[in-house]
Amino acid sequence: MQQKHIAEVRAFNRFYTSIIGLLDRHILNSRYSLPEVRVLYELYHNENTTASDIISSLQMDKGYLSRMLQQLVRKKLVAKKISTADGRAVHLTLTPAGRKEFETLNRESDKQIQEILEKLSSGDCERMTGYMAEIRSLLTQPKTTESDGR
């Protein structure tokens, strides 16, 4: 009876892909691209990040990132500083303007989610976010224990 489960996961994937697509649309209508926002996100949440860090955490081509950073620097959202410890490495930080801009985008994203949650009763909202947390945890650290008849 595994087939039923596979079908449900795939149906969910299709469904959630379109949800995410809808949510992303809002960012695409902003002055930034999706990858740009992801980079801003990384920089906002991690002090003392280098280009290499982003390359590995976002699995991004280094040439692509390099150019993107140039733009973000030109837009005064990001500042580069050559590492004193390693002259090849570049430390990246958001400028105050960059932080502010990210916070605006962040608020907008929050608001978007809020609008979705508002359509749910508080009980449903509680339940749904519980399910989300559960799914994350199940897919993050799949326990191999509980040796029952699977």
Next chain:
Amino acid sequence: MQQKHIAEVRAFNRFYTSIIGLLDRHILNSRYSLPEVRVLYELYHNENTTASDIISSLQMDKGYLSRMLQQLVRKKLVAKKISTADGRAVHLTLTPAGRKEFETLNRESDKQIQEILEKLSSGDCERMTGYMAEIRSLLTQPKTTESDGR
């Protein structure tokens, strides 16, 4: 206490975006692009589809689709037939080869999901797919009833 829920949804979105990205990678390594596979999916599941149908269901640019269909026709996966009822409209169908090819891709996708589910106990698997179905249903038809203190 809504903020906590918003944060969970957003965390889930980030998480699931990367899951989907990982799963898509497998298609990207195939001989087809993601949009191509989505078109094949539509054609496989809907008899008697026109280009317009796909444009509206997949929200795709018509020029882009037109060229994509040309390629799929060249690859002998899709057949075009001008509608007898409306000489502008083109009816699209998968050729036998197209159906076969889609079924292969479909099986590969199933297998991919299966590999994920195999890491879960049967109880966890049951639970997770239940959560997915729940989330889908909550986000699809958000009931406005149950007027409790939200």
Next chain:
DNA sequence: ACAAATTAGTTGACTTTATCAACTAATTTT
């Protein structure tokens, strides 16, 4: 200490993906 190998990031060339507008031909509206 120092040559060889590795690493961080940049740059150029290119492919793929996607968008937009102009266009043709068929159909619908008035």
Next chain:
DNA sequence: AAAATTAGTTGATAAAGTCAACTAATTTGT
């Protein structure tokens, strides 16, 4: 039956992403 609309095609470009060659700094092995 002229005017407006619709389905799809085509050309021109833009945006997104990849790949390889390259420079400069650092690390490794001897």
